[in-house]
Amino acid sequence: MSEARHRYVSSDRRVREDRRFVVGKGKFVADIDLPNTKHIALVTCPHAAARIKSIDKRAALNMPGVHYVVDGRELAEATLPLMTGLDTPNVPRRPLAVDVARYSGEWVAAVVANTRAQAEDAAEAIDVSYEPLPFVLDAEQAIAPGAVLVHQAHGSNVLLDKTFVWGDVDKDFKDSPRKLSLRVKWARSSTVPIETFGVVTTWDPWREILDVYASIQMPRYADQIGAALKIPSSSVRVHYDVDVGGSYGVKRGIKNTVLAGYLARRLGVPIRLIEDRLENMRGGDAHGPERLFDVEVAFDDNGVVRSMKMRALENLGAYAGRSPFQLGKPIGSIVGPYKIRSVQYRAIAVVTNKTTQDAVRGFGQGPTNLALERVIDEVANVLNLDPLEVRRRNLIRHEEFPYMIPSGTTYDSGDYHTVIDKVLADTNYAELKKERDRLRAEGKLAGIGIAACLEPSGGNATFEALLNPAITTSTFMDSCRIVVDGMGAITATMHTTSSGQGHETLVGTVIGEVLQIDPDTIRVARPDSLNSLPSGTPVGSRMAIMLGGAAFHAAQKLKAKLTAIAAHDLGIPPERAVYKDGNVFDRNAPQNKRTWADLVQIAHRNIHRMPDGCEPGLAVSHIYDVPTGGTLPTPDGRVQMYPCFAFEFHLILLSIDPDLGVPEIVRYRLGHDCGTQINPKIVRGMTMGGIAHGIGAALHEEFAYNDEGQLISQTFMDYLLPSSHEVPAIKIIDHETPSPHTVLGQKGSGESGYLGAPAAIANAVNDALKPLGVSINTLPLKVSKLGDLIAEARAKKGGK
Amino acid sequence: MHTLTRKEKPKESHMRIELTVNGAEHTLDIEPRTTLLDCLRDHLGLTGAHAGCEHGVCGACTVLVDGVAVRSCLMFSPQAEGAAITTIEGVTPGPGELSPVQDAFCETHGMQCGYCTPAMVLVAHALLADNPEPTREQIVEAISGNICRCTGYAQIVEAIALAAERIRGANRPPELRK
Numbered sequence: 001m002s003e004a005r006h007r008y009v010s011s012d013r014r015v016r017e018d019r020r021f022v023v024g025k026g027k028f029v030a031d032i033d034l035p036n037t038k039h040i041a042l043v044t045c046p047h048a049a050a051r052i053k054s055i056d057k058r059a060a061l062n063m064p065g066v067h068y069v070v071d072g073r074e075l076a077e078a079t080l081p082l083m084t085g086l087d088t089p090n091v092p093r094r095p096l097a098v099d100v101a102r103y104s105g106e107w108v109a110a111v112v113a114n115t116r117a118q119a120e121d122a123a124e125a126i127d128v129s130y131e132p133l134p135f136v137l138d139a140e141q142a143i144a145p146g147a148v149l150v151h152q153a154h155g156s157n158v159l160l161d162k163t164f165v166w167g168d169v170d171k172d173f174k175d176s177p178r179k180l181s182l183r184v185k186w187a188r189s190s191t192v193p194i195e196t197f198g199v200v201t202t203w204d205p206w207r208e209i210l211d212v213y214a215s216i217q218m219p220r221y222a223d224q225i226g227a228a229l230k231i232p233s234s235s236v237r238v239h240y241d242v243d244v245g246g247s248y249g250v251k252r253g254i255k256n257t258v259l260a261g262y263l264a265r266r267l268g269v270p271i272r273l274i275e276d277r278l279e280n281m282r283g284g285d286a287h288g289p290e291r292l293f294d295v296e297v298a299f300d301d302n303g304v305v306r307s308m309k310m311r312a313l314e315n316l317g318a319y320a321g322r323s324p325f326q327l328g329k330p331i332g333s334i335v336g337p338y339k340i341r342s343v344q345y346r347a348i349a350v351v352t353n354k355t356t357q358d359a360v361r362g363f364g365q366g367p368t369n370l371a372l373e374r375v376i377d378e379v380a381n382v383l384n385l386d387p388l389e390v391r392r393r394n395l396i397r398h399e400e401f402p403y404m405i406p407s408g409t410t411y412d413s414g415d416y417h418t419v420i421d422k423v424l425a426d427t428n429y430a431e432l433k434k435e436r437d438r439l440r441a442e443g444k445l446a447g448i449g450i451a452a453c454l455e456p457s458g459g460n461a462t463f464e465a466l467l468n469p470a471i472t473t474s475t476f477m478d479s480c481r482i483v484v485d486g487m488g489a490i491t492a493t494m495h496t497t498s499s500g501q502g503h504e505t506l507v508g509t510v511i512g513e514v515l516q517i518d519p520d521t522i523r524v525a526r527p528d529s530l531n532s533l534p535s536g537t538p539v540g541s542r543m544a545i546m547l548g549g550a551a552f553h554a555a556q557k558l559k560a561k562l563t564a565i566a567a568h569d570l571g572i573p574p575e576r577a578v579y580k581d582g583n584v585f586d587r588n589a590p591q592n593k594r595t596w597a598d599l600v601q602i603a604h605r606n607i608h609r610m611p612d613g614c615e616p617g618l619a620v621s622h623i624y625d626v627p628t629g630g631t632l633p634t635p636d637g638r639v640q641m642y643p644c645f646a647f648e649f650h651l652i653l654l655s656i657d658p659d660l661g662v663p664e665i666v667r668y669r670l671g672h673d674c675g676t677q678i679n680p681k682i683v684r685g686m687t688m689g690g691i692a693h694g695i696g697a698a699l700h701e702e703f704a705y706n707d708e709g710q711l712i713s714q715t716f717m718d719y720l721l722p723s724s725h726e727v728p729a730i731k732i733i734d735h736e737t738p739s740p741h742t743v744l745g746q747k748g749s750g751e752s753g754y755l756g757a758p759a760a761i762a763n764a765v766n767d768a769l770k771p772l773g774v775s776i777n778t779l780p781l782k783v784s785k786l787g788d789l790i791a792e793a794r795a796k797k798g799g800k
Numbered sequence: 801m802h803t804l805t806r807k808e809k810p811k812e813s814h815m816r817i818e819l820t821v822n823g824a825e826h827t828l829d830i831e832p833r834t835t836l837l838d839c840l841r842d843h844l845g846l847t848g849a850h851a852g853c854e855h856g857v858c859g860a861c862t863v864l865v866d867g868v869a870v871r872s873c874l875m876f877s878p879q880a881e882g883a884a885i886t887t888i889e890g891v892t893p894g895p896g897e898l899s900p901v902q903d904a905f906c907e908t909h910g911m912q913c914g915y916c917t918p919a920m921v922l923v924a925h926a927l928l929a930d931n932p933e934p935t936r937e938q939i940v941e942a943i944s945g946n947i948c949r950c951t952g953y954a955q956i957v958e959a960i961a962l963a964a965e966r967i968r969g970a971n972r973p974p975e976l977r978k
Contacts, residue, residue: 019898022905023848023898024887025848195860196852277855500911689912693952
């Protein structure tokens with residue numbers, strides 16, 4: 001692909017992290033075994049909402065191995081509420097419920113014992129007296145007048161209700177000959193990593209340091225721990241060398257950490273809280289968006305969409321951390337890859353008596369893409385046009401980049417039509433339609449599904465300021481330090497945890513590329529938070545751009561320093577010194593050179609040979625700011641959000657057994673353009689995994705509640721993650737449109753596949769159902785739901 | 801670890817068991833309710849087996865019991881007495897070395913976060929011991945009891961196919977290798 005441009009970047013290299021994982025030597029949080037560690041088990045509320053009348057701990061405290069029981073009141077007296085994104089002081093979020101529990105599964109008390117088993121036994125012996133309270137589960141009911149209030153003191157269930165208008169929506173609607181509206185629902189699901197959240201903490205009262213080992217993926221983790229525990233953040237030492245067993249956004253166990261941190265300080269022993277699956281699913285506060293869209297579009301007879309009104313109603317669950325911001329990120333690509341010239345967007349976030357949400361892969365982009373792509377298909381439907389053709393007519397053309405969308409973000413680059421053409425060169429569209437029609441002739445329901453979506457990446461977090469003007473964050477940096485030691489070995493550092501994204505490989509590859517040195521010889525280490533430079537952490541598909549950018553610039557600084565030292569020692573002007581493969585030579589006399597070993601010797605031991613003002617040693621660092629960042633929103637809510645936008649084009653053929661309602665993905669093609677791929681194995685894996693995750697969200701996964709407010713899909717028997725049987729063979733067709741904003745032309749790919757698969761599947765299912773005259777716009781498209789819908793439609797049609 | 805000599809008596813709440821793990825014999829005093837998974841991790845320090853769901857669905861805790869892939873979270877450790885237990889530590893040839901299956905997983909990047917990986921590798925070892933030339937469908941079936949949330953399985957399937965091909969090749973005389 002780019003051998004000519006790069007030596008290591010984009011080549012098919014192994015991922016260095018893999019060696020430790022294949023032998024079971026990853027260092028996961030449950031593998032941390034500190035002497036004298038005590039274990040936490042949790043007491044959870046069995047009601048959707050209840051007043052806690054009393055908590056009788058006596059029996060539990062008398063059980064073998066039990067040390068302590070803490071309840072919400074004790075914890076609330078000693079700690080501050082957890083940080084939230086919106087200013088909602090009357091909706092405080094705490095690790096343990098105080099007086100009122102607001103969802104089934106909420107943590108009410110925590111038991112500390114010698115073993116986890118003893119703690120679990122004792123948790124069952126704690127007698128909590130509850131007075132059940134009225135509750136509300138549905139977002140629309142929660143905003144209705146007279147609704148049950150989840151937080152009485154807040155006075156309403158609405159935490160956010162904000163309307164943006166970008167462009168002349170009224171005029172565009174008035175001038176358009178056609179309009180349609182559609183209601184689309186993204187069901188409550190999440191990323192559900194196979195490793196639950198876990199944390200081990202220990203407090204050293206003499207050094208005044210809280211050591212934290214956690215399976216965490218969260219910005220400002222140490223800050224948030226320190227704030228809640230009322231200790232300086234410099235008293236919190238987060239160990240970033242803990243491997244995280246999957247996250248995809250959701251591993252934000254701040255409440256777990258504050259609870260464990262409090263107990264470690266209170267009891268003076270290491271405390272460990274590894275959620276079991278039930279604790280994770282019910283009370284881990286790790287659910288994802290549950291979003292109801294009402295979308296209206298105005299378009300012409302050719303299917304060209306001029307304007308869109310979108311109302312997004314988000315069911316946050318009982319408390320909110322950063323989750324309402326998931327309504328903000330989609331603003332940065334609110335029109336997707338299309339030239340829609342005006343938009344009205346209303347974002348509403350409400351609390352209900354369900355489990356609390358946190359950030360999920362895409363941070364709200366997946367649901368928005370679903371709504372947008374469903375409505376584009378409906379435009380094609382009402383005009384009886386081909387959905388692919390309608391997309392082609394609306395897509396931004398290659399020559400129109402950089403392209404500013406109505407909400408103020410300028411897309412960096414793209415070549416959407418070419419990506420589509422490449423996919424169709426692989427899979428003939430007319431043939432695919434024939435195959436669909438053949439399946440239909442065989443008695444199957446069959447449909448083609450298309451989705452054309454964007455993945456914003458490298459964000460600067462300005463959605464915070466968009467939704468909460470009190471926040472003035474305009475950067476979201478990342479950093480890299482490179483040290484060449486006295487023996488000439490290179491160690492680079494990164495300053496956060498990873499959960500499978502291959503960041504050590506990323507750093508090694510980029511530095512190796514710049515220094516023209518085999519990346520495998522470069523050590524990549526992760527210092528703890530007290531020894532780290534700033535990192536925004538691996539959220540928002542940002543690390544290839546941001547950590548890659550930091551590593552690139554740090555390596556450039558090192559190269560410049562080596563070149564300056566050599567030029568000085570060779571007695572030549574700096575512009576004559578040429579860096580190559582770690583050595584520096586005189587352009588005019590290449591035999592005059594300084595080797596890597598020479599330069600290390602000079603920098604570390606021969607200050608008398610260094611240029612004036614040059615620091616001894618070979619240590620450089622770079623803190624990298626978000627490209628295109630640095631501005632706050634205008635008063636009418638326009639702002640440059642993400643710097644880079646990757647494109648994905650899904651084309652699938654799906655058949656449904658009309659008697660059973662079982663959908664089967666017959667063919668899956670993806671055109672993917674995320675600019676320069678630093679490691680193609682990693683990008684491919686992320687994308688394949690993203691599609692599988694999207695298949696889950698579209699067809700299988702839902703945190704479903706019954707009328708009593710009980711979560712009824714709280715194990716892996718009911719919350720169905722796709723197995724190898726549910727994921728078809730997928731072919732990815734790559735295209736490379738480099739971003740002009742990044743050091744190597746790279747864009748993010750951590751959310752690829754996931755951001756479009758649900759839309760493509762929903763479109764395919766609806767195409768398949770079309771002959772029956774029915775449609776479905778509520779995820780997940782479960783077998784049972786499809787079976788009932790088909791049976792009903794057939795009965796109406798007089799079929800069997 | 802907590803391996804005991806045979807002379808000491810177990811506590812009242814505990815029972816004495818003998819386990820054969822990766823070819824080594826261990827005598828342990830444990831609570832009878834201790835799962836094989838917890839026993840391996842907490843008593844024998846073999847942390848390559850991971851807890852994912854602890855109700856037998858995700859497969860992250862898979863170990864081989866007499867060569868068969870078994871969920872160690874669903875088995876009490878006394879039930880494993882008399883069986884040959886193999887964990888990921890047992891299929892790793894030596895310090896810094898990889899089995900052909902482990903190497904193939906690295907070659908195709910058949911993982912991301914690495915949490916389900918030891919179990920996947922063990923399942924692949926068990927499959928290839930029985931069937932040196934599995935079809936794609938057979939590989940998909942073999943790993944279908946192990947959930948991977950990261951990869952979408954494509955590069956895992958490729959890893960196992962590659963390992964099979966390499967092992968077959970290695971067992972042939974050089975002139976017959978591909």
